[in-house]
Amino acid sequence: xxxxxxxxxxxxxxxxxxxxITSAVGMQETAGRLRAKRHSLFTQTVIWVTGVICMxxxxxSLAQAWSxxxxxxxxxxxxxxxSQLKNEQKHLNQLVNYYKDTTVIEREAREQLGYVRxxxxxxxxxxxxxxxxxxxxxxxxxxxxxxxxLQWWNIFFGD
Numbered sequence: 029x030x031x032x033x034x035x036x037x038x039x040x041x042x043x044x045x046x047x048x049i050t051s052a053v054g055m056q057e058t059a060g061r062l063r064a065k066r067h068s069l070f071t072q073t074v075i076w077v078t079g080v081i082c083m084x085x086x087x088x089s090l091a092q093a094w095s096x097x098x099x100x101x102x103x104x105x106x107x108x109x110x111s112q113l114k115n116e117q118k119h120l121n122q123l124v125n126y127y128k129d130t131t132v133i134e135r136e137a138r139e140q141l142g143y144v145r146x147x148x149x150x151x152x153x154x155x156x157x158x159x160x161x162x163x164x165x166x167x168x169x170x171x172x173x174x175x176x177x178l179q180w181w182n183i184f185f186g187d
Contacts (some may be wrong), residue, residue, distance in 0.1 A: 126132060137143040144150045 127136075142150065
């Protein structure tokens with residue numbers, strides 16, 4: 029490259045100018061400055077468009093992450109429900125196996141339903157620890173010998 033000094037198109041201090049004011053004030057812009065402004069405008073436009081695209085990608089990524097977390101919560105809840113149902117199924121299968129035994133069926137029928145085999149007699153033993161029920165006044169039957177009017181008297185005025 030050659031080192032040439034460039035001759036300015038405009039003098040640094042035009043006639044009748046204040047020496048404190050720079051030479052660019054009031055003068056026309058050079059071609060280099062116009063090209064730099066155009067280049068700067070293009071660069072700013074590219075930066076803004078790139079920024080908008082990046083923001084769109086960022087918002088899309090955040091929306092996808094939120095959606096994935098919601099789906100993960102639904103999957104976890106479904107897995108918990110599946111676990112509970114498997115435990116219940118296991119318990120029910122144990123009960124089925126337990127009640128397949130004929131002795132268990134017979135014992136349950138005797139204890140809960142009071143069934144007896146043919147030619148057997150049911151014997152109920154009353155233990156001394158169980159309280160006997162005392163008949164209440166409402167349970168007592170009024171003899172029919174008292175008469176119709178006495179029954180009405182007892183209904184309205186008591187015994």
